[in-house]
Amino acid sequence: MFVGTLSLDLLLGDVRSLKQKRSVVRPVVAELKRTFDVAAAETGHLDLHRRAEVGVSVVAADAGHCQDVLDGCERLVSDRPELQVLSARSRVWNDGDE
Structure with missing residues (x-):
């Protein structure tokens, strides 16, 4: 069993309130x-208007599939014109890793 995680640090476009941030x-x-x-959620920069951190996780039988899914997630977010990806960090663990 493999677990893949992705953390995306995002800069949002013209957002002036937390309500607008949520709508993006x-x-x-x-x-x-x-x-x-x-599994995906907003995981950081919760009190900043123009920044967001989104975390993604996936579980699969092989590491290659985990990495393919995480790469697809990163591409999907990168292709959105209202967002700028400042950094993306991904990692794949197997059940024997500490």
């Missing part, structure tokens, strides 16, 4: 879940 981030998180069948 929530559809992205929902699309990640729907498209790739992953």
